[in-house]
Every structure is written in C-alpha cells, then in structure tokens.
Amino acid sequence: MSNKTLSILSYITIIGWIVSFIKSKDHLPKNDLVTYHLRQGLGFFLVSFILNIALSIIVAMIPSLYFINLVGIVLFIIWIIGIINAANEQKKALPIIGKAFENKFGFLDR
Template structure:
C-alpha cells in the first residue's frame, strides 16, 4: 500500500488503524505523512470513545440533556476533515482537537 492509502486507512475504524499501523512499519523509508495521520486518527478515536461513554452516562442519568447527543455529529465532521487532509496528502491537524495529538503517542514513531 502507498502512503496516501495508509493515511486514509488510519481514520477508518480501529481495525483500519491497526492495519495502517502494521503496514506503516513495512514502509521504507518511513513516511512522516503516515505517522502524522496515525497519530491524528488514534487521537480522534480516543476522544470519540471517551466522549461517547461520558455522554451515554450523562444522558441516561439526566434525560433532559438529550440534545448533547448531537456532539457526535461534530465529531463526525472532524473525522471527515481528517480523511480529507489524508486524501490531499497534507499534514494539517484536525480542527479544534488535532493540535493535542501532534506530539503524543510516541509508540507510533
């Protein structure tokens, strides 16, 4: 697989991320683009996972806050921004939350 495909795949579910992670280890020379999008993809996965758990508990506890479930649509839009950046082979962070993940997840390097 080429670096563009691996970059896009790093956003497509956790299984896609694992495939991109394993295949990126086989690339010679190492691709900064793939590493960057692996970090961004893992970060958005963690944020989405944690936020969904928190929102589920809050909404089940206080049902009048059901409108908070629309936050999922905002996360979907951020995820799409990540895929677009990967498809355009750009190393741009995901809006709002992407800067947090640029220097994290050292195991990906």
C-alpha cells in the same frame, strides 16, 4: 499500499488504524505523512470513545439533556476533515482536538 492509502485508512475504524499501523512498519524509511495521520487518527478515536461514554452516562442520568448527543455530528465532521486532509496528503491538524496529538504517541516513531 501507498502512503496516501495508509493515511486515509488510519481514520477508517480502529481496525483500519491497526492495519495502517502494521503496514506502515513495512515501509522503510518511515513516512512522516502516514505517522502524522496515525497520530491524528488514534487521538480522534480516543477522544470520540471517551466522549461517547461520558455523554451516554450523562444522558442516562439526566434524560432531558438528550440534545447533547448532537456532539456526534461534530465528531463526524471532524472525522471527514481528517479523511480529506489524508486524501490531499496534507499534514493539517484536526479541528478542535488535533493540536493535542501532534507530539503524542511516541511508539509510532519507531
């Protein structure tokens, strides 16, 4: 697989992220673009997972706050932006959450 494909795949579900991670280990030397998007993709999945659980609990306790589930639309837009950045082979952080994950997940560098 090409580096561009692996970068895009890192945003397509957690299974796609795992496939991209395993395939990127086969490429030597490591590609900075793929590693960058693996970081961004993993960070996005962690944030969206935690946020969805928290919002589900809040809405279950206070049903009148059902409108906060619209945060899912914001997450969808962020996800699309990540895929577009990977397709354009750009190392741009995801809006709102991307800067937090640029230097995290050190295991990806090995």
